[in-house]
Amino acid sequence: MSSGSMVIKRKPGVAPQALYFLVPAIILVGFVLIFPIIFAFFLSTFKWPLVETENRQFIFVDNYINIFKDKEFWHALYLQIGFILIAIPIELVIGFSVALLFNRSFPFATLIRSLLLLPVFVLPVLSGLTWRLMLQPEYGPLNYLISKLGFKQLTWLADPKLAYTAIIIQDIWRMWPFMFMIIYAGLTTIPKDLIEAAKLDGARFRDRVFKIIIPLLKPTIATALLLRIIDALRIFSEVFIMTEGGPGNATTLLSIYIYRQAFRYFNMGYSSAMAIVLMLISLIIALAIVSKNFEVE
């Protein structure tokens, strides 16, 4: 076993009767989880304009071939990956730093910790709407502050680069407490004696963080990253409310593009094919993280 990996021990000799009790759950999961995936894959092999139900044509892998030729798909994927690579590391750093700060006792710590979690509980639609209003060029509070500081007011959601930045800022604001929550829970499991011993041995704060805390938290961080990446790949409502993918295609992330193909252009087969590709990307990322950070004995 490599250091810092979580070991999942499989107990030998599970009673076969236990499997019977699992059957209802397996059926339910199969219906809720597996059936939609199979159905989406089935749809992805058809050319199916939603308003022409009778004109469904079996085209096998043509939709997948078209995806590779579709410039807008690649642009949306590029934006989506950029979004993940920028937002999630920042959320991790903030979440980790705040978790370290809160890993000690001080007055009202419990209350402040609970308050910090509030953004995670805000509905994505509400978050998008709030940020849209906050970024409003004329009466948005953010521009008011900017103008009070003597800078020119910005048209956040009308400028492609600023709009992309804005959706990333919104995501960081809403989701860093999620990182904080998971990492803080991980921190509380690290034995205090270990840290005390390191202190007595003269380890500096930086050494304690990088040589003790982070290696011990590796599985926790991996779990947080995994959950966030999967969540970020599905991001939709906030972006839709803030920009609808605009200006131009500046914030058309993959989920927005899939929605547009499905419910604006009514290309159900093509959008299903893209949804399957998105799911495969999530699976590959999940497998990579799990295989690197978790070990099954």
Added chain:
Amino acid sequence: MRKFSVLITLLIATFLIATTINVLVWDDAHTEAVKSLIKVFEKETGIKVNFEMLPSRSVLEKTAIGVSSQKTDYDLVAIDEPFIPQFSDLLLPYDEWPEGSKYKKPSLKVVLPEAFRAAEWKGVIRGLPINGNVYVWMARKDLIEKYQDEFKKEYGYDLGFPDTFDQLIDMAKFFTKKGIYGFGPFTIKSEGATCEAIFMFESFGTSVLELKDGKYKVVLDKEKAVKAIEFYKELLKYSPPGATAYGHSERIAAFNQGKIFTMFQWPAIIPSHENPDESLVAGKILYGPPPAGPEKRVAIRGCWILAIPKASKNKKAAAEFAYWWASKEMGKKLVKAGMTPVREDLLLDPELRSEKPWFVAIFQSMKYAVARPRFEKYPEVSDVIQRYWISAVTGQITPEEAIDKMVEEIKNVLRKYGY
């Protein structure tokens, strides 16, 4: 006791026998007005109405999901005019609508002819136009009166209805100098941006698509389209800060707060400008048809039609409801509750005209109505238009580059679908 049982049985029987229709419509002051009077219809006809109101975009999605040639979740659906070609095969032609039992089937003559054109696709009228939605010009009447002399002294003509686009610019410039923004644009990525683009292109004498001998052709004239973009960019100079991200809510708020002198507006939205609870400028607005562009005077049209899906099992009841909605007698009541009519007799009714001064403007504007491209795959074409129009007017790319890309991508859409 026996009488009570009979009464209960009768009530249950009536409930079971009564026809129920499912109606899907957009959500604004117009449909709110209809909803407020549905009980009247139900009482008179015994037909129960499930009236579902949704934002425009969701109406389209729900129609696509809920209506097919074999079955339908709705007996009557409202469809925005550019999407009629997409759904046309699923809709019962208006000629085949059953006659009403209590309300008369409206003759084509009572509705503004341009509005009926909105309901037409491939020579067949696919439904009943129900709202007279066409761009009207609106401006602050109080400011016109206040600055009349000063404006005339500076520009040499009366301040009032702008007759041309040049006069519109003059007015926008004049009021911006006075600290009131000259124009309220529409610049966020949505159907509103397509409308603004088509309105400008047509005013400068060019269209986007043309159907010739059964084939679609991109006919956008680059020189004219570039001029249209440049004109709009000029208007944006006299617009409020942040005008490059202006959608319905932003422009309604700015106009209602008295920050804007003029803009083009959909009649369906005007009730919110004229509502004193929502607007500081209620009762101070002048309405008219849009000014003439360098090539012609046009007004972009956005009528909704009521359509009966061919698969509906309650066609007669659905038609009855549509006839009630479109009737003159109910129209008078509905207009008072906030409806924008499409009937000529209602738009020109002297009593209603005095209460709703924009009705005459609707009637006048409708004469110059132009449609967005009519095409089965319109949403994709609209998306391309929005993207490059906004990129160009907000200065992200040059007008020339925008038009080149717009033309190229619309051609790609045509190719993709084998046109």
